[in-house]
Amino acid sequence: MDCLVCHDTTGNYKKAGPAAGMPAKDVDLKLVAQNVGHSSRASCGACHFNGGGGDAIKHADLSRQLLEPDRSCDIHMGGYDFTCTECHETRNHKIDGRSSSVPVAEGAVTCQQCHSDEPHYCGSVLDHHLNEHTKTLDCNVCHSPVFAKCKPTKTWWDWSKAGDKKRQPKKDKYGKPDYNKKKGEFLWDESVVPDYAWDSGYMKRVLIGDKVDINADVINITEPVGSIHDPGSKIVPFKLMKAIQAVDAETDYILVPHLFPRDKKDNTAYWKHFDWEKAFQDGMAAVGLEYSGSFKWKETWMYWRLEHEVMPKEMALSCVQCHDSLKGDKTCNRCHQENRNVDFKKVAQKGTDFSFMKSKGRDVDELIHKTDYINFKALGYKGDPILHGGRFKKLPMGYKRQE
Ligand code: HEC
Ligand code: HEC
Ligand code: HEC
Ligand code: HEC
Ligand code: HEC
Ligand code: HEC
Ligand code: HEC
Numbered sequence: 001m002d003c004l005v006c007h008d009t010t011g012n013y014k015k016a017g018p019a020a021g022m023p024a025k026d027v028d029l030k031l032v033a034q035n036v037g038h039s040s041r042a043s044c045g046a047c048h049f050n051g052g053g054g055d056a057i058k059h060a061d062l063s064r065q066l067l068e069p070d071r072s073c074d075i076h077m078g079g080y081d082f083t084c085t086e087c088h089e090t091r092n093h094k095i096d097g098r099s100s101s102v103p104v105a106e107g108a109v110t111c112q113q114c115h116s117d118e119p120h121y122c123g124s125v126l127d128h129h130l131n132e133h134t135k136t137l138d139c140n141v142c143h144s145p146v147f148a149k150c151k152p153t154k155t156w157w158d159w160s161k162a163g164d165k166k167r168q169p170k171k172d173k174y175g176k177p178d179y180n181k182k183k184g185e186f187l188w189d190e191s192v193v194p195d196y197a198w199d200s201g202y203m204k205r206v207l208i209g210d211k212v213d214i215n216a217d218v219i220n221i222t223e224p225v226g227s228i229h230d231p232g233s234k235i236v237p238f239k240l241m242k243a244i245q246a247v248d249a250e251t252d253y254i255l256v257p258h259l260f261p262r263d264k265k266d267n268t269a270y271w272k273h274f275d276w277e278k279a280f281q282d283g284m285a286a287v288g289l290e291y292s293g294s295f296k297w298k299e300t301w302m303y304w305r306l307e308h309e310v311m312p313k314e315m316a317l318s319c320v321q322c323h324d325s326l327k328g329d330k331t332c333n334r335c336h337q338e339n340r341n342v343d344f345k346k347v348a349q350k351g352t353d354f355s356f357m358k359s360k361g362r363d364v365d366e367l368i369h370k371t372d373y374i375n376f377k378a379l380g381y382k383g384d385p386i387l388h389g390g391r392f393k394k395l396p397m398g399y400k401r402q403e
Contacts (some may be wrong), residue, residue, distance in 0.1 A: 001021070002021065002023075003036070004023070004029075004032050004033065004036070005043065005046060005047070006039045006043050006044065007036040007037060007038075007039065007043070008032050008035070008036065008043055009035050009036065009037040009038075009040070009043075010031060010032055010035045011042060012027060012028060012031065012032060013027055013032045013046075014027055018260055018261075018262075038083070038085075039083070039084065039085055039090075040083055040084075041066055041067055041077060041083055041084055042067055044084040044085075044088075045062070045064065045066060045067065045084075048062050048084075049062055049063050049064050049066070052154065053183075055151065056148065056151045056152065056153045057153065057154045058153075058154070058241060058304070059153075059239075059304065060147040060148040060153035060192070060239045060304070060306070061144070061147055061148070061239075061306050061307060061308035061309040062308060063150060063151045063153075064151075065150035065151050066150075066308070069150065071312055072311060072312060072315060072356075072357075072360070073149065073150040073309060073311075074150075074308060074309050074310060074311075075310050075311060075312045075313075076310060077308075079312060087109050087114075088109055089107075089109075094106040094107065095107075096108060096109045097109045100203055100222055100238075100303060100304050100305045101203075101205065101222055101302070101304075102205065102207070109307075111139040111140075112139075115139075117131075117134060118131045118134070119131070119134070119139075124347075125342050125347055126318070126319070126347060129319075130142075135231075135234075136234060136235060136390070136391065137234060137235050138199070138234045138235060138236040138237065139310075140236075140237050140306050140307065140310065141194075141196065141235055141236070141237050141317070141374065142316045142317040142318075143310045143311060143313075143316050144194075144237065144306055144308075144309050144310050144311060145193070145311070145315075145316070145317045145321075145352050145373065146191045146192055146193060146194070146357075146364065146367070147191075147192050147194055147237070147239050147306050147309065148189060148190050148191060148192055148239075149190070149191045149309060149311075149357070149362060150309065151190070152174040152176055152188040152189060152190040153188065153189060153190070153192075153239070154186050154187070154188055154241075155187050155188065155189045155192070155239070155240070155241065155242060156185075156186060156187035156242050156243065157183070157184060157185075157186055157241070157242075157243040157244075158184045158185040158186075158243065158244040159183070159184045159243065159244055159245055159246065159297070160184065160244045160246075160297040161179070161184040161185040161244075162180075162181060162182060162183055162184040162270075162274070163181060163270075163274035163276075164179075164181060165181065167179055167181070172187075172188055173363075174188055174190055174363075176188040181274075182259075182270075182271050184244075190362065190363045191357065191362045191363050191364045191367075192239070193367070193373070194237035194238055194239060194306055195237070195238045195239075195240045195303070196235050196236065196237055196238070196374050196375070196378075196379060197223075197224050197226065197235070197236060197238060197303065197379075198224065198226030198227050198228055198230070198233045198234070198235060198236075198379065198380075199224035199225070199226040199233060199234060199235075199236035199305075200224070200225055200226040200227075200230055200232050200233040201232075202224070202225040202226075203222050203223065203224055203225065203303070204220070204222065204223050204224075204225055205221070205222050206219070206220075206221045206222075206254060208253075208254075208256060208287055208289070209253065209287070209289055210253075210254075211251075211252040211253065212247060212252055212253070212254060213252075214247045214248075214249065214252050214296060214298060217299065218298075218299045218300065218301050219247070219254070219298055219299070219300045219301070220300070220301050220302070220303070221254075221300050221301065221302045222302050222303050222304075223301070223303050224236065224238070224303055224305075227380075228379060228380035228381070228391050229391070231392070235374065235379060236305060237305070237306045238303040238304060238305055238306065239303075239304045239306060240301055240302070240303060240304075241301070241302040241304060242299065242300070242301050242302075243299070243300050243301075243302075244297050244298065244299055244300070245297070245298060245300045246276065246280065246295045246296070246297055246298075247295065247296055247297075247298045248280075248284075248290075248291060248292050248294070248295055249292065249294040249295055249296045250292035250294060251289075251290050251291070251292050253284075253289055253290075253291075254300070255280045255283065255284060255291065255295055256280075256283040256284055256286070256287050256289075257270050257276065257279040257280055257283045258270065258278075258279045258280075258282035258283040258286060259271050259279065259283075268281065268282035269282075276295070277293075280295060281293075311352070314353075315352050315353065315356075316351070316352065317351055317352050317373055318348075318349075318350050318351030318352070319331075319347075319348045319349070319351070320348050320349045320351060320371055321351045321352065321370060321371060321373045322371070322372070322373045322374055322376075323371070323384055323385075323386050324371040324372055324384055325384045325386040325387050326348045326349070326386065327349075327371050329345075331344045331345050331348035331349070332344040332347070332348055334386065335395065352367075354367045354368045354370075355368055
């Protein structure tokens with residue numbers, strides 16, 4: 001990467017489309033060079049807000065909204081005006097932070113490095129249980145309960161439908177197009193409940209040249225490695241990016257198409273001739289892999305960990321939003337003696353205020369009274385852990401007998 005893309009402070013620096021990273025012709029390089037300074041949300045975001053070819057398309061939690069976010073969109077960048085590098089600390093140009101896809105080893109960023117393993121210390125009656133939960137739940141399960149809460153993100157991308165000259169794009173309820181001749185068919189979503197999975201910090205990945213199981217219903221391009229039985233694994237929130245992509249029907253490779261024309265003479269680029277055959281031949285030759293000449297369309301999933309869009313503390317998920325068992329008359333007093341100073345029902349039933357989000361125009365209608373936020377059974381529990389026990393212990397001892 002060149003220096004100016006991160007160190008520009010004028011906002012005028014731009015890269016030209018297909019020019020191998022060179023600056024656009026109309027950039028006043030002298031002006032930019034005379035105004036270099038620290039990186040900013042705008043300079044890092046110039047690339048990272050556009051993953052997947054446009055704003056918020058792939059990384060649901062990184063969008064232009066973070067240039068001027070309000071505090072309920074992202075408490076660090078909105079409420080406290082953090083820059084990216086206040087978390088992604090940078091020494092000698094090594095930028096901390098591992099991605100879910102193909103991380104390089106420049107260091108990790110964790111919530112705990114600033115907040116500690118016991119971040120709840122404000123003297124609330126919930127502190128004890130919240131800190132216990134951090135052994136099993138990633139912070140963002142509670143602190144970022146919906147993703148793409150500031151802007152819709154693409155959740156489905158069907159490449160097999162591309163190339164239809166006659167099809168007119170329609171706008172969905174968010175005003176987003178459902179079709180693009182070059183790219184295929186899309187679905188968009190906003191304020192989405194994440195998918196939750198056990199994650200030990202390791203990801204399984206399919207890299208270019210890896211063989212995949214082309215008969216599987218779904219090919220996972222990235223997927224977390226983890227288990228309910230592993231004390232080092234936690235429940236982590238993900239955006240699932242689902243798609244239809246091409247695989248080689250004989251060599252079992254995921255195919256790499258050549259999309260963007262190199263120049264006027266290029267006659268293999270898909271976006272020029274809409275001929276997949278030519279595009280796969282050229283693309284696979286470019287990465288040095290065999291292409292058998294026959295392909296199939298397959299569903300692929302990619303797990304993207306959610307890291308940003310942390311909401312203010314009063315908007316964190318709380319007890320009743322996961323534990324259906326605390327919804328009725330019995331709440332904390334299932335296990336604790338009544339306490340004159342605490343209204344158990346009130347503390348157990350507060351939590352993310354989705355009515356407030358709705359009043360801000362977010363699409364969260366069906367979340368307002370939700371009490372099964374994470375599906376315990378799908379994660380390997382027998383049911384609500386308050387009734388059936390946690391993964392390694394059951395509280396309080398002998399609770400079953402009392403019932
Ligand atoms: C990917 C973004 C990125 C690129 C590309 C980049 N820098 Fe930096 N640079 C940073 C960050 C982040 C810092 C830490 C301070 C900050 O946040 O601005 C930094 C710090 C610096 C510093 C302050 C001294 C130091 O090392 O902390 C200098 C000088 C500097 N960069 C020069 C350059 C030059 C010259 C280039 C091109 C060869 C370059 N940078 C390319 C992001 C970048
Ligand atoms: C010119 C485009 C560009 C700019 C500007 C840029 N990045 Fe990146 N960054 C990338 C690309 C490309 C990757 C690799 C993406 C991937 O692996 O999926 C990457 C990867 C990363 C990763 C993940 C690293 C890993 O181990 O996987 C982090 C964190 C990151 N960038 C933070 C920043 C920060 C902070 C800034 C601003 C100081 C910045 N980037 C500026 C293009 C950019
Ligand atoms: C409050 C802290 C915080 C701030 C502010 C922040 N990040 Fe991050 N970011 C994280 C954490 C934590 C991770 C996970 C990194 C890891 O596991 O090592 C992450 C991961 C990432 C990744 C990798 C994501 C993936 O899965 O591919 C990118 C890229 C990234 N951040 C870019 C940015 C950019 C750009 C900004 C500024 C607009 C920014 N971050 C601001 C905390 C932060
Ligand atoms: C089970 C859900 C849950 C998990 C997991 C969780 N939090 Fe919280 N967090 C909350 C709730 C709810 C509050 C508001 C507490 C209150 O109002 O008493 C809160 C408050 C906070 C606060 C404000 C300080 C305070 O004590 O009120 C910080 C900082 C915080 N959490 C950070 C984290 C970090 C970092 C992690 C991961 C290590 C984490 N939380 C994990 C639910 C959770
Ligand atoms: C670079 C340090 C740093 C990192 C990394 C970081 N935070 Fe924070 N966070 C802060 C600071 C500073 C504040 C403001 C002071 C405070 O409330 O402790 C804050 C505030 C908060 C709050 C309270 C917000 C409120 O309502 O006032 C929550 C919740 C929170 N962080 C959660 C997280 C989560 C979740 C992560 C990981 C995704 C994370 N933080 C990563 C430094 C950090
Ligand atoms: C995001 C969902 C979520 C939220 C919010 C949540 N919990 Fe839990 N809770 C869990 C999970 C998952 C477990 C199982 C942990 C384990 O396996 O050890 C659990 C376990 C428990 C247990 C222990 C059961 C046992 O036998 O080990 C108690 C008690 C409990 N939660 C109370 C609370 C209280 C009180 C709150 C509010 C402060 C709360 N929970 C908020 C998901 C949640
Ligand atoms: C399934 C039974 C169960 C439920 C429901 C439950 N707790 Fe607890 N709680 C425990 C147990 C057992 C402990 C003792 C410490 C431990 O093993 O986690 C405890 C510890 C505590 C503590 C720390 C006490 C101390 O002396 O340090 C507080 C405070 C607390 N709970 C509050 C609550 C509140 C408030 C609720 C409801 C929102 C609640 N608990 C719901 C079982 C429960």
